[in-house]
Amino acid sequence: MVEYMAYKKRGRKLKLCYYNGEFKSLEEISIPITDLLVQRGVGVFDTLRTYRKRPHAMSIHLKRLEESSHALGIKLPLDIQQIIGVIRKGIAMMDCEEVQMRIYVSGGDVFEDGQFPHPRFFVIFEPLEKAPRENYERGVALAPIDMDRPFPHIKSVFYLPAYVGRRDDKEALEVLYCPDGEITESSSSSFFMVIDGRIVTAPTEKVLDGVMRQIIIKLAEESGLKVEMRCPLLSEVSTAQEAFITGSIKEILPVRRIGSQHLAQVNGPVSQYLQHLYSAKIEDYLE
Numbered sequence: 017m018v019e020y021m022a023y024k025k026r027g028r029k030l031k032l033c034y035y036n037g038e039f040k041s042l043e044e045i046s047i048p049i050t051d052l053l054v055q056r057g058v059g060v061f062d063t064l065r066t067y068r069k070r071p072h073a074m075s076i077h078l079k080r081l082e083e084s085s086h087a088l089g090i091k092l093p094l095d096i097q098q099i100i101g102v103i104r105k106g107i108a109m110m111d112c113e114e115v116q117m118r119i120y121v122s123g124g125d126v127f128e129d130g131q132f133p134h135p136r137f138f139v140i141f142e143p144l145e146k147a148p149r150e151n152y153e154r155g156v157a158l159a160p161i162d163m164d165r166p167f168p169h170i171k172s173v174f175y176l177p178a179y180v181g182r183r184d185d186k187e188a189l190e191v192l193y194c195p196d197g198e199i200t201e202s203s204s205s206s207f208f209m210v211i212d213g214r215i216v217t218a219p220t221e222k223v224l225d226g227v228m229r230q231i232i233i234k235l236a237e238e239s240g241l242k243v244e245m246r247c248p249l250l251s252e253v254s255t256a257q258e259a260f261i262t263g264s265i266k267e268i269l270p271v272r273r274i275g276s277q278h279l280a281q282v283n284g285p286v287s288q289y290l291q292h293l294y295s296a297k298i299e300d301y302l303e
C-alpha cells in the first residue's frame with residue numbers, strides 16, 4: 017500500500033494490480049518464471065470495463081472466467097464473491113474516469129492428474145483505452161488465416177496465431193480465423209457480416225461466447241433484424257454490405273478490409289443502428 021501511495025504521488029499514469037491479497041502498482045508485481053503461464057502459455061483471462069465507474073456485465077464475464085478456467089482443469093483460487101470484492105475495490109482505487117480490467121488465472125507451476133492444482137490469480141486495472149476514433153470512422157483491416165482458434169470456448173492467454181498471422185499485413189488490427197474459408201471470429205473479437213440485410217455470425221459452438229456478441233444478437237433480434245447463425249464465408253465478402261467486430265472494450269468496430277477484399281460500406285446503417293441500440297441499453301448491464 018505504501019508503494020501505491022508513493023506511486024500515485026509521482027503522478028504517473030495509474031495502473032494497478034491485485035495479486036496475493038494486495039493492490040500494488042503494476043511494476044511492483046511479478047510472478048515466478050516457473051509458472052506454466054510463462055513457460056507454456058497456460059492460463060485463462062477475461063476483460064471487462066466500467067461505464068460511469070460501474071462494472072459492465074460483470075456476472076456474465078465472471079461466469080465465463082469460471083467456465084474457461086474449469087475447461088482447462090483449473091479451480092478458481094477465489095470464489096466469485098471474492099473476485100467481485102477485488103473488482104469493486106480496484107475500481108474505487110483507480111484515479112481515472114473509466115477503468116478496464118483483465119482478470120488472469122495462470123496454470124501455476126504444476127500439472128498433475130489432468131489438473132493445475134496451484135493456479136495464480138491476478139487482476140490488472142488500467143484507465144480505459146478505447147481504439148482511436150479514426151478506427152471507428154474508417155474501419156479496421158483484418159488478416160484472414162486458414163485455421164481454427166484452438167479450444168474456442170476458452171478465453172485462453174495463448175495468442176500466438178494472433179501475432180504470427182498478421183506479420184505480413186502491418187495495417188491489420190487482428191487476425192480473422194477462417195478455417196476452409198469459413199469465418200469464425202477474430203483474435204480478440206466476435207465477427208459479424210451483413211449479407212442481404214441479414215446479420216450473419218458463426219454459431220456459438222464454434223466461437224468464444226462473447227459478452228458483446230450475446231448482447232448484440234439479443235438487441236438485433238428484439239428490434240426485428242434477422243440474425244443468421246452460420247459462418248459467413250470469405251467468398252461472400254465481395255457481396256456483403258458491412259462487417260464489424262465486437263468486444264467489451266471496443267464495443268462495435270467497423271471492418272474496412274479483410275485481406276485484399278474491401279467491404280462495400282464502412283460503419284454502414286446496420287453497424288450504426290446496433291451501436292445506437294447498444295448505447296441505449298448500457299445502463300441495464302451495470303452492476
Ligand SMILES: *Cc1c(COP(=O)(O)O)cnc(C)c1O
Pocket residue numbers: 063165171201202203204205206224225226227228229262263264265
Ligand atoms: C475476448 C474475446 C472476444 C470478445 O469477448 P467479449 O466478451 O465480447 O469482450 C471475442 N473473441 C475472442 C477470441 C476473444 O478472446
